[in-house]
Each structure stands twice: as structure tokens, then as C-alpha cells.
Amino acid sequence: MNKVRTMEDLPISRFHYKIFAYASGSTFIDGYIIGIIAVALSVMHTQFDLSVTMTGLIGMATLAGMFVGGIIGGYLTDTIGRKTMFLIDMLVMLIVSILQFYVNDPSQLVLLRFILGIAIGADYPIAGALMAEFSPKKNRGSLLGGLNGFWYVGYASSFLVGYLLLSLGDTSWRWMLASSAVPVAIMLLARLNMPESPLWLASKGKEKEANALVQKIFGEHVIMSNEAKTQKKTTFLDMFRNGYGKWIFFVSAFWSLSVIPTFGIGTYIPEILAQFGFADGSREYLGSAIINIVYLIGLLPALYLVEKYGRRPTLILPFLISGIALIVLGATSGLNTPFGLILLLFIVYGTFNTAMGAHQWIYPNELFPTHIRGTAMGFITGVTRFASAIGTFVFPFFLGNFGLAATLYICGGLLFLGFLISLFMAPETKNMSLAQSSSINKSGPLKQGSFVSNKTANGIGGTFSAAESRLREK
Template sequence: MDRTTARTATATKVAKLTPLDEALFKPIHLLATICVLGGAYVDGYILGIIGPGLVMGQSELQLGPLSQGLIASSALIGVFVGGLIFGSLADRFGRRPVFFWNLLAFVVLSLLQLVTVGVWDLVLIRLALGLAIGVEYAVGTAVLAEFSKRKGRGVILGNFAVFWMIGFVCAFLVGVVWSGDNWRLLLATSAVPAFIVFVLRTRLPETPMWLKAKGRVDEAEAVVRKHYGEGYHIPEVVLGERQPSPKELFTRDNWRSSLYSGLFWFCQVGPFFAIFTFLTPVFDSLGIEQTTGTEIVLNLIQLAGAGFGLLLLHWLSRRGFVTLTFAVIALTLIALGLLPGTSHWVVFLFALYLFMAPAANNIQYVYPSEIFDTRVRGTGVGFSAAFSRISAAGVTYMLPWLMAEFGGSVTMLIMAIFPIIGLVASIAWAPETKETSLT
């Protein structure tokens, strides 16, 4: 049989097989989903628990506005570095090894918070936790995208934001019911969910798409046979002998989509992390009366918003999603800045922001994974996550100072700059990737 005939026979055989991203639901789909969304929950919990922890430890640590901002933003700075480093490592050495060991880091670093004695050692531990969280953003979404079915992939990936928000809200609720003033033990509670997810990830294999992209076709097909059965083939992926480089994200053909992938995320999370980390001071600055009941209701509104975001992912195109949510959030923040603090509209508008911001966040874990090819997906998503944390860390660090210097109304107007930039960028650059096959 000559080479041409052999290629034809192979193509005919593949044509009779079902693409892996169209496979019927299998246990591996459930395992991958639980492993990734469990990591999202842990991320949200770790970043959320610092809010009540700082309130509880403020007197002992003698925290001022800038030191509060430094501790709160330190994990976000770590995410910036972690996204850049570990996304590239996952493209070079595999999703599984990077994705597996970062959960062990979560457990160890969470427990180390029990022995902190001052501001700077807490900052260093939170910075290291941020490095591990960067793995989840860069690698977790790539893993879930590569194990997901093509149809409905956006909704599945969007659940990353929902479970992140569930973790964030659970951290707040734990802080509400926490008895005593042991803020170190409160911070260390994140070790419990981290250990559970770590155990689950011991069962997750390498993704067949990454193996095929590396030319390890036999290993990829072995994973498919074990976890999917016979009759499936792995979709064509971008191959290359060279190791992926971040420079590939900024070639003539790729630079616009790569930059947009980081920029829209940058514009979403700057105000989000700052406002949600310092909800109590923001309430005070806007004249919103605080009770435990009010805070619980507002946190439930956040969860409802995250769920609503899944519906928007199903209903709207990717471009439609980002333009609509940026427009609504920008108008809401502008209105919060312009209305007097005693107005009942302030409570309504703030509730609207708490609803729409988590809804908008669903796209963060969908868009980048769809924009980048398999070969550079970890690098691309890692870059996007890292770029976004510039605003998340910077605005979170500055927010207590901004409110102390200028008040809540002016601060909300400053926050509105971010979604306005995001709206303009989305209209100009946002690609449409809904229900396209990964390459």
C-alpha cells in the first residue's frame, strides 16, 4: 500500500469515528468538572476569607487603609505572577502535573497562616497563595475546555465563575458565624476544601488534546479508550515541534485577540475585587445601613447573579454578552457616583451591581479558553489572567485610600472608567467563538 492510499484509508477510518468533543456524557466529564469547579470554589474561598479576616485582625495587626489594601491585594499580585509562569509550564510539561500539585500548595499555605505574627509574613503567604490560584485560572479552564463537549462548553466553563462566587460567599458566611477573634484559624479554614479537591485530582488523567498536540498520539488514544471507550477520535489540534512561547501570542495574526483576552478581563475584575473585598467600608461610604440580614441578602443576590450569567451565556453570543454586561455595569457605577448617599436608589443600584458583576464574570473562564489554540492555551489563558490581575491588585490596594480621600461617590465614578474601556474594546475587538470547535 503506497503512502497516499494509507492516508486515504486513515482518513476514511477517522471519518467513521465520533469526535471526542461530541461524545456522550461519560464519568470523565463529571470528574473533570468536579476537579476544576472544586478548584474554583477554593479560589473564591481563599480570596473571600481575607475580608472578614482583616476585620477580625485589624486591631491586633494595627492596620491602616494602605496596609489593609496591601494584604488584600497580595494574593492578586501572586495570581499575576502565577498566571504567567504556570500557564506556560502547563503548555510545556502537561496540564496534569501543574494542575495536581497546586492543590497541595493550597493546603500547606493555608495552614501556614496559623503561625503568622505580623503584616509582612501574612503578605508573603497570601502572595504565595496567589501563585497557586494563578494555576487555577491558567490551567483549570484549559483542562475543563479540553474535556468538555463542544455544545454547551460555554455554560460548563461559565460555572467556574458560579463556583468561585459560591466559595467567596461561603467565606463571608463563615466569617459572619465565626465565634471568637482567632483570625488566623479563620484564614486557615481554606485548607479543608483544598484537601478534598486535592484527593479528587489524583484520579484525573492528562487531557488527550494536549497529548496529541505534543505528538504523543498513542498515549492520547490510550486515555480515550480508557475513559471514553471505542469509537472516538481526537479532533485535529495545532501541532508543533517547538515548545510554545509567549511571543506566539503577539504575532501579526494573533496580537489583537490576545490583547483583548486580557483587556476585557482586566476591565471586569478591577472594580469587582476591590468592591467585593471591602464591602463593609463601601457600604459605609455610600450611606447604606448595615445589618447581618442585609449583608446575607446581598450575598444571595451575588449568587443569583452568577446563576443568571449562565443563562446569558446560553442566550447571547460572546460579543453580545460582553457588550451588554459592560454597558449595564458602567451605567450602574456612574449612577452610584452621581446620586446622593441618602437616596433609596443607592441601595437598588448597589444591589444591581452585586447582581450584574458576578453575572459578567462568567465569561472570564469561557472566552480565553476558546480564543487560544490547544498548543498555547495554557500560556494564553495564563497571560490573560495575569494581565487582569494588574487591575485587580492595583485597584484593591488603592480602594481604601480612595474612599478615605475622596469618598464613596467619587470612587464609584473612578470605578466606572474600567467597564467603559471594556465596552469600547469589546465593540472594536471582541471575537465570536460560541460553539466553535477547539483547535
């Protein structure tokens, strides 16, 4: 007789990778749509008299839309369902991507890019919630964290497609912008066959339907987790009640503090390397390419370490190390430092910065219960996109008015602040069920025999977690 197990106790399977493919489409399309506009704008200038203000509005419209879309889309995800919203926002993206081909005025493009941003922002909480609710607890961290890597894949792909389409001449920008319809259409068709989340169904009182779905997918000896037994109505303000407000602050804070330097440095890295004295027409671009590749490569070991050693140490230590790397870079600016050393310091920063990026998907999807998981993730996504837009906008101001060293010191200081917040607030959720990880805030220490020690179940205070202790012993 087969032993009855919950979904979260199952080993990783082909089905889980299929859900990962559905969810990773969100980050791929985000990176692609944000990246393709940079190439398209370089061609648009030949047909439109774009002012600096209009260029900035076109560039920032998607990020502004994501702020709105994250907040609204997250709530709707918890209200009407994961699959329904997954299909609606893909359909909106498909229509708007095609409409970009026919714009006759830059202001029309600003509006369309804003709508695209709303759809992308809505897709983030759906992808995270769906992946979390289907993942085995022993692999949830790597599956959620891995979604972040596909942003870089989409971003790099957009530049390759843009480069290939340049041969079409003055109208190439129209084809570039409309090209996002291709991955969107593929993802829309793929998602037609995906299931609804059983945990969401159960949270809305459809437990019989949820259990039938679980057994259809995994077999008759598999059941849902204990979290699914509680039916709750989604209320927007619930993410600030019952102690969850501190998790909203924690995730919004560490995510924002990590992406402000990332977007600023990533956008202006050729100019930064030029100020280090490597503006000979090639090396600053070679360095930029290497550094951006590391942003993706650095994620791979993080996905292993986050499951082996836990969430806390793999968030706290990267914040500290990447912050130190930027401060050292600031101290070496203007000292005729060898190119290899500068590149090495940027690689250290980029590698550990990307390791932090995995937690942007892990923590918000583990710390909140099913009925507000999408709402919380959407709100946090909106906050961090607003922060990244502001950071990217003011970065050249600081660089031009205060110099390279001061700018890098500020970025390093932001990362050190993230280190302190993570040290005192980051909980350990490794190997927990979603019911456990979303209850550590109000349940107090977990019972003996659980996956983390009693002293560190809530992750607050200066005590190192069991995972950190094991890391030190290594």
C-alpha cells in the first residue's frame, strides 16, 4: 500500500519543471520588453524629433506601469485565480505588442508601454504564487529563485533580436517593438493547458475540486498541505495585518536596496568603466559584457546554496560582500588601478548581487499565506519597481555632480543597510511547508523536531540560524 503524502513532500518531477516553464515566461518577457526599447529608441530618433523628456517617458513608462500592475494584478490574482489572470495578462500583452507596430506619435507609444507595464507587473505575483504552491518544499527555493535568471535571458535576447532587425532600416524599430508578440503568443498558448492552483481553489472553499485536481496530477495517494484547509476571503489590507506588515517592510526594503545599485550600475557601467580610465573604444564595452554575463552565471551556485544552507546566510553574506566590493571600488577610483583588478571587483559584486536576487522571489512567496500571497507579491513588486526607476533616474545626477567614488560609496552604503536589515529581520524558511513558513510570524517558535531550531524559528534578533551555524562549521 502506497504511503499518503502531501504535494510538498513529493520529489521534483517533470510536472514541476513544466510549471517552472510557465512561470519563467513572466521574467523572460519582462526582460525582453524592457531591453528591446533601448535598441528601438536608437532608430526612432531618425523618424521622430524626440525630446529628452519624451525619450525618458518612453523608457520609464513600462516601469511605471509595473508599479500599478503589481498592486492591482496581485490582488486580482488572489481574488479570481492564478490561471485566469495568467491568461488575461498574456492576452493584453499580445494585443499591445502588436499595436506598437502602428504608432504614429511618441505619446501613443508612452501609453502602450504603460499598459504593457501593467500587464507585466500583474504577471509577477501570478508566476511566483503558482510556482510556490506547486513546488516541493525541498526544491521550492531553487525553483522560485531560478525564475529571476530568465529576466537576464530575456534582456540579452532582446538586444540580439534588435541587432538582427536593424537591417530592416528606418522601420526596424516597429518590428523590434512588435517582436515581443512572439514570446507572448507562445506563452499564451502554453498556458492554456496549465492547471489552476489547488491551494487557491481550497482557499476559496473549493476543496473537493482541489483534491480531485491534486489526485489527477500526482496520483490518488497525494493530498494537499494543511494550509489548504482554511478558507479565507482576500482583503487588500490583510497583508498589513496580523504581523504581516513587517514582512512587507522587510521584503520591500531588502529588494529595493539590492535593485537600486543594480539598475544604476548596470545601466551606466560603460561610463563607469570609462571613468576608471578604460575608455579606449573597446575595453569598457568588453568589461560591460563580461559583467552582465556574470549577473546570470552568479545565480547558478546561489540556487544550490539556498537549499543546502538556507535563506538567511545566502541573503545576509551576499549583501555584505557585494557592499564591500563597491566600497573598495570607490576607494580605488582615480588610483590608476589595473583593469583586471577593477573587473574582478565588479565580478565579485555582480556574482553576490545576483545571489541576493534569488530571494526576491523566494521570501515574498513563502512568508504570506495563500489568500494574500499574490496581493503581497504584487504590492512589493510595485514598490521595488518604483524604487528602481527612481534610482536609475538619479544615478547619473550623483555620478555627474559628486563623482564616481562618492556614487560607489552611496551604492555600497545602500547594500550595507540591506545587510543590517537582513541580519536582524530575515527568517529561515528552508525545508518548511508553506503553512509553516507563512505562520512563523504569529506562531512563535516551532515545535521540537521541526526544520529549524527553536531559537531561530522567527528569524528576528541577532541569533544565527541553524543553517548559518552549519555554514560556519564547514
